[in-house]
């Protein structure tokens with residue numbers, strides 16, 4: 048059957064060959080307790096993070112390059128994914144964190160229909176997904192964690208090959224914002240939306256445009272995470288402007304704009320969050 052799950056709409060027969068997302072079926076590269084997500088996500092014991100192989104967006108600077116390009120990852124069935132959910136629960140995970148799920152959301156929904164964990168399920172997305180696909184998995188999802196990456200079609204075209212990124216992601220995030228916000232008494236996000244934005248080198252003006260757009264899209268109570276962890280990764284020979292970390296001044300300008308817009312529930316990162324030591328070890 049031709050795959051039309053995501054906005055790429057490449058029509059690959061995923062039983063036989065991979066599409067743009069790079070995987071035929073469902074693959075998992077790693078799962079573990081992640082201590083470095085935002086406090087309402089990592090909470091006390093860590094977020095039960097599952098990295099799926101492949102990705103439909105394929106950013107040239109991907110911080111998990113070998114996983115998103117499907118160089119790593121073992122094929123698994125939805126039932127085996129349920130076993131991973133159970134193992135992470137047994138390890139004390141504060142939630143199940145589905146990283147890059149958009150191109151495999153059908154398989155994940157099948158797993159969640161077999162076994163729904165007792166802890167919140169987090170959909171950790173690039174935002175490049177169709178609302179029709181989100182509707183299918185939404186009954187099983189408690190928390191949405193999208194990263195709104197670009198506002199400019201020229202920039203998203205340059206770094207992902209997808210000119211329609213913002214329009215698609217804005218529609219997806221508007222859908223995600225309907226999830227009711229609920230925090231536990233000790234600050235764990237039980238339900239709702241937390242939006243991320245990764246500040247990139249030479250992209251301050253686009254970051255400011257992203258924040259302006261989010262101000263329009265989001266309800267007041269949605270938290271925003273401004274990430275400064277960008278580390279040069281991937282094949283950047285054709286993108287020399289990306290071959291450095293962001294400066295303190297770049298991050299400060301974006302942060303000041305978020306404060307000026309009145310984002311009250313704001314997560315920021317220290318300069319020490321930058322570096323390959325924060326990239327998971329793909330053992």
Ligand code: SF4
Pocket residue numbers: 050051052053054055056057058059061065066067068069103149150151
């Ligand atoms: S999920 Fe993968 S195979 Fe399906 S349309 Fe998107 S890129 Fe193509």
